[in-house]
Amino acid sequence: MSVIKPGLRYTEEHEWAEPADSRIVRIGITDFAQSQLGDIVFVEFPEVGDAVQTDQPMGTIESVKTVSDLFSPVNGTVIKVNEALLNSPEAVNEDPYGAGWMIEVELEGDAAEALTRLLTAEQYESFTASEG
Template structure:
């Protein structure tokens, strides 16, 4: 069973968003997603200052099995990228909710409204259970 961390919001594309400030979130991929991908060998990160659209591609993640798009769960501007992934992409496998985060984003508009449209941990857990 994949870990679903309480307190985060999720997408059906298996990204998570965590509120880290009044108007900002940290984004990564879920434990379920990293298990499905297998060993991560490369992460293409968006550029600092890039404008992201909700549910639109923001980069790619490559494993020994496949290359997949990374989707932004929210609209906003990239304020920080996890540069540790450039040298150690396997952090996504070992710590998908910790050191394996992808980007931090300053939200366009109200943060509560942006996160409200995403799945709760419980709803995401049910969604993942239906995928197995």
């Protein structure tokens, strides 16, 4: 059974988003996604200063099974990337909600407001139950 962290918001593409402060959101992929992908061997994400748009590709994640797009859950500008994943992409498998985070995005508006359109933990749990 996949771990779904309460308090985070989720996309149907299996990304999670967490407000880091009033205008900054931290983004990664869910435990469900990493378990479906298998062993992660490479992660590519945008660079600091790049703009990301809601529901648009923002990078890729490669496992021994496949390559998948990563989609941004919000609009904003990348202000931080988890460079540790470039040398240790397996951190996504080991700790998708902690050491496996991918990017931080600064929003033009309020983070809490921007995340309201995403799935709650309960909604995401129902969604993955129908997919699993």
